[in-house]
Amino acid sequence: MRFTTYLRNGEARLAVVDGTDLIDLNDAQADVPADLRAALKAGVDLMAAASAALSSSTARQPLAAAKLAPLVADPGKTVCLGLNYFDHAKEGGRDKPDYPWFFYRGTSSLIAHGDAGVVPKVSAKFDYEAELAVVIGKKVPRHTTQADALQYVFGYSCFNDMSVRDYQKRTPQWTIGKNFDGTGGFGPVLVSADELPAGAVGLKIQGRLNGELMQDANTSDMIFGVAETIALLAEVLTLEPGDVIAMGTPAGVGQARTPPVWMKAGDVYEVEIERVGTLVNPIVNEQA
Known part of the structure; x- marks a missing residue:
């Protein structure tokens, strides 16, 4: 799986990448934290969440048009x-x-x-x-x-x-x-x-x-x-x-x-x- 972090209204959002598109994981599943570090700390199975998002009807957006953030926007270390x-x-x-x-x-x-x-x-x-x-x-x-x-x-x-x-x-x-x-x-x-x-x-x-x-x-x-x-x-x-x-x-x-x-x-x-x-x-x- 390929993931990215992009900005929406100035906030970092975690997305799965599918070809030239991205799908916001929190939009696809509301229980998945919007931030990569938060999702990892919560123990979310991001591989399963990404698979579900890819097969869902959640809106996609072009990766090339997204304003990206540092991949882990606020790493602990x-x-x-x-x-x-x-x-x-x-x-x-x-x-x-x-x-x-x-x-x-x-x-x-x-x-x-x-x-x-x-x-x-x-x-x-x-x-x-x-x-x-x-x-x-x-x-x-x-x-x-x-x-x-x-x-x-x-x-x-x-x-x-x-x-x-x-x-x-x-x-x-x-x-x-x-x-x-x-x-x-x-x-x-x-x-x-x-x-x-x-x-x-x-x-x-x-x-x-x-x-x-x-x-x-x-x-x-x-x-x-x-x-x-x-x-x-x-x-x-x-x-x-x-x-x-x-x-x-x-x-x-x-x-x-x-x-x-x-x-x-x-x-x-x-x-x-x-x-x-x-x-x-x-x-x-x-x-x-």
């Missing part, structure tokens, strides 16, 4: 990984990490497919990062093993972990450069885990700047896979329904190029993951 592809670690002058470089993203940084990534006034070193996003579907018990971890994944999407590099490097912790408003592209669709290989392994992942291929890799190249990442996080904290994990980016980022390539107003960056979809964000300057 967005945990990101740095240096999770060996070639990306290498291009940054670092060795393969022995433990994931975890950092958090705040909700205010997230934007939807089609929304503009914002070059901040205080920096022109605005970079792109094509990533696989994981959406947790069920509470992950502490100390869950790697062998059991994937049963808690609801699905996968695309993420662009846009980064303000000079701010990222101002401190040993990366958080400040990863949380500017308008820098976390997320969407456009969520593909349920059953439609993809276990752990979303073996999928081509690409990033294109104005149509030019900048990043080209495979999710099999991740140093820490989805199952291992969940197990490592479960040693520390409780992952809950609607939490998100952004799995890191492959080589080809702008800061590693000679000369560096920084995104600027008028650019467009696309993140495409095989069998998942394509996330597109135009780039604009921050306004007064």
Whole structure:
């Protein structure tokens, strides 16, 4: 199944995607919460709800005409990984990490497919990062093993972990450069885990700047896979329904190029993951 989150009267609404159309799940079944995170936290069988909606007479609308929201509009946690592809670690002058470089993203940084990534006034070193996003579907018990971890994944999407590099490097912790408003592209669709290989392994992942291929890799190249990442996080904290994990980016980022390539107003960056979809964000300057 494929799901999306769109806006109706300014509120995020969960829908199932059927070809080029979407069907609002709450319209189809009033007992299904309108929000993806709320539906997951309530333990709703979204696969069954989606199947029922697809066979119902509920009104459809064109997906292309919908104003989308970040796929999980208000995640409890967005945990990101740095240096999770060996070639990306290498291009940054670092060795393969022995433990994931975890950092958090705040909700205010997230934007939807089609929304503009914002070059901040205080920096022109605005970079792109094509990533696989994981959406947790069920509470992950502490100390869950790697062998059991994937049963808690609801699905996968695309993420662009846009980064303000000079701010990222101002401190040993990366958080400040990863949380500017308008820098976390997320969407456009969520593909349920059953439609993809276990752990979303073996999928081509690409990033294109104005149509030019900048990043080209495979999710099999991740140093820490989805199952291992969940197990490592479960040693520390409780992952809950609607939490998100952004799995890191492959080589080809702008800061590693000679000369560096920084995104600027008028650019467009696309993140495409095989069998998942394509996330597109135009780039604009921050306004007064």
